[in-house]
Amino acid sequence: MIYSISFVIIIFKIKYGNWVTHFLSERKYLYMLSKFYPDLLVDTIMDISLDFLRANNISGLILDIDNTLVATHTKEADEKLISWANRMQKNGIKLCIVSNASLKRVTLFNEKLKIDAIHRAYKPSAKGFLKGAEKMSLTPLNVAMVGDQIFTDVYGGKKAGMKTILVKPIDPREFFFVRLKRYPEKLILKSFYKKRGKKV
Numbered sequence: 529m530i531y532s533i534s535f536v537i538i539i540f541k542i543k544y545g546n547w548v549t550h551f552l553s554e555r556k557y558l559y560m561l562s563k564f565y566p567d568l569l570v571d572t573i574m575d576i577s578l579d580f581l582r583a584n585n586i587s588g589l590i591l592d593i594d595n596t597l598v599a600t601h602t603k604e605a606d607e608k609l610i611s612w613a614n615r616m617q618k619n620g621i622k623l624c625i626v627s628n629a630s631l632k633r634v635t636l637f638n639e640k641l642k643i644d645a646i647h648r649a650y651k652p653s654a655k656g657f658l659k660g661a662e663k664m665s666l667t668p669l670n671v672a673m674v675g676d677q678i679f680t681d682v683y684g685g686k687k688a689g690m691k692t693i694l695v696k697p698i699d700p701r702e703f704f705f706v707r708l709k710r711y712p713e714k715l716i717l718k719s720f721y722k723k724r725g726k727k728v
């Protein structure tokens with residue numbers, strides 16, 4: 529509930545400017561908005577550098593599947609992804625899938641990757657993320673969430689006390705409910721870039 533209210537206020541504030549400030553202090557608003565800001569924004573998982581992970585004491589990654597590791601409609605992990613996962617693990621980075629997808633989808637996808645995995649995680653609930661950290665025997669402080677959605681992955685990862693890495697969605701052909709969330713996401717990203725002084 530609180531999630532939905534803050535969500536609506538943030539969207540209105542970004543879209544319609546300062547009138548929201550009449551009943552919400554700027555500090556509180558920025559605090560709310562910060563819950564949706566990723567710590568790092570990259571094009572693809574291939575751009576996550578080991579330097580960034582080391583500098584932030586990250587020894588484990590929680591991975592979303594759909595549109596983060598592969599396109600939503602892709603059933604299996606490809607060679608490029610498998611070698612990325614191997615490279616990460618060789619460098620001491622543990623990996624765990626946390627997905628809202630079914631057991632069947634996650635198991636088939638993970639067949640070649642063979643990493644820890646949690647299905648039906650009910651993101652943005654923090655529970656699945658915390659379970660993932662536990663599977664890797666790490667505290668949330670040493671884990672980063674990697675996902676393509678602000679309102680499920682980033683918001684949930686932050687709630688679990690993790691660093692968050694947002695990737696650009698791989699495939700624009702998405703499910704209806706995911707597409708609905710892309711517009712408000714765009715607004716949040718716009719304000720994120722504005723704050724960091726970058727272009728959209």
Ligand SMILES: [Mg+2]
Pocket residue numbers: 592593594595596675676677
């Ligand atoms: Mg996703």
